[in-house]
Amino acid sequence: MHRPPLKHCRVCGTAVAYRLPDDGDTKERAVCPACGTVHYDNPLNVVGTVPVWGAEGEQVLLCKRNIEPRWGKWTLPAGFMELGETTAEGAARETHEEAGAQFEMLGLFTVMNVVRVGQVHLYYRSRLLSTEFHPGHETIEARLFTESEIPWEEIAFKTVKETLACYFADRRKGRYDIHTLDID
Amino acid sequence: MHRPPLKHCRVCGTAVAYRLPDDGDTKERAVCPACGTVHYDNPLNVVGTVPVWGAEGEQVLLCKRNIEPRWGKWTLPAGFMELGETTAEGAARETHEEAGAQFEMLGLFTVMNVVRVGQVHLYYRSRLLSTEFHPGHETIEARLFTESEIPWEEIAFKTVKETLACYFADRRKGRYDIHTLDID
Ligand SMILES: [Zn+2]
Ligand SMILES: [Zn+2]
Known part of the structure; x- marks a missing residue:
């Protein structure tokens, strides 16, 4: 892209x-x-999901990137929004393509401006319906992480790090808001 | 565009x-x-504001369009997001350009997908600091409307109509949420 x-x-x-x-x-x-x-x-939209598993959403699905940039780093499933789809449809498509996961979409969660690269990133929460993943060719491995297992130093993008931090903070509060952030 | x-x-x-x-x-x-x-x-982002006036935000600023499409119809200030700015900065820029208003930006308010035209529309609430407007060349007239004065049949775009409806509904509730909508 x-x-x-x-x-x-x-x-x-x-x-x-x-x-x-x-x-x-x-x-x-x-x-x-x-x-x-x-x-x-014009700026481009990147859309993705925070797929969670467990009665209290205690595990999050991350994908190990099989593509540049950031080959081998961990990310949430996300990619460029296409013509002919909504932000939520694009986020679901990317989750299918990159993780091969079964899930249901929940609400909008983060809206982040990344001016430096001319992008707006929008993440939705989603609930996994199974722990069987069939990652596509862009993903080396897809697996679940609890908060303490998250490889914070091995996260591919700042937007993903911020979205994960918002997720676990909201989870502790017991309420999920929509977060707007500007990323350097 | x-x-x-x-x-x-x-x-x-x-x-x-x-x-x-x-x-x-x-x-x-x-x-x-x-x-x-x-x-x-890829889809394009349209960014704008809901500029309000009055102790309880009882009046909203609308602009009468001096350009096609929908010449002569009323709209909220909005336009295409540019490279080099955040969604909020773009929304503020359009409010300056189209209404010549003095205002302060408040939070994100609506996120709307308009798949038919390949657009995502994001509106922020803003608080007017004066009732003097200096509309640019794209605007015939800029003026304040209370809810009962809104010319609902003369609103230029469905996204604007929906955003105004959300605004007055939230105002009655006394709490402003972020609304996500898909527009036909
Ligand atoms: Zn060529
Ligand atoms: Zn030519």
Whole structure:
């Protein structure tokens, strides 16, 4: 999902110029000198779940990454939201793809801005219906962790670390809120 | 912010082919036969605020649209999130641009999926600090409405209607929650 800089018009292929468009816009955009198309680059949404197991949600499912970046590190199932799906549907799709888990979706849990990489991450809570996992090719291993077993130093992303910390804090309080966070 | 279909590679300008990429992806993407770039089209975020005035937030600021679509209809200040800003910063920027209002940002309020158009809309509550508005070129008029004055039949978008309905319902309850909705 890497986006190399836009150099050519998506409609006609002509080399673009970066300039202020003629419509009063105050930001430079890639404008096509041939067909006039104005190109916008916008933040992307990453969607995932916190899949939990146990009568009191005492275990969380993590996936060991089989892809770069952060190969071999642990993460919650998550990935880029696609056209044609809701945030919750995307989060469920990623959980199926990466963990091959059976689960039911619960509510929205974290909404995190990661401005540095132009992303918004949205995690939902989900309840596992079985402890059999069939991880896809992006995952080396999928397994359950209690809070004390979480490999905090081996978590792939800060968004995942923050979401896990929110989960265990809310679990102790006995109430799950929706958390909004800005990540450096 | 209209996105015409991608026909040419953003890197080299060669005409693309829509096909499954070679990396195990299960969706057809625009792939460049010359340089191999895979292009992804993803949902966009729209961010805005519910600016309120009065000791008990009894009035809401609406803007009469001076642009298509829905020229002349009323909306909450909102627009596409940009790179380099958080959802809250984007929502504040749009409120400045469209209403020229002075306000302080409050919490996240609605998160709405509009799958049909590939968008996620996020609204924050905000508290107006003055009743002087200096609307930008996208707005004909900015004014305050009590609940009974809201022109429900003249609201530009369903997301705005739903957000206003949530606002007045929560106001009656005396507690503001974060609402997640899917919009047809
Ligand atoms: Zn062009
Ligand atoms: Zn190319």
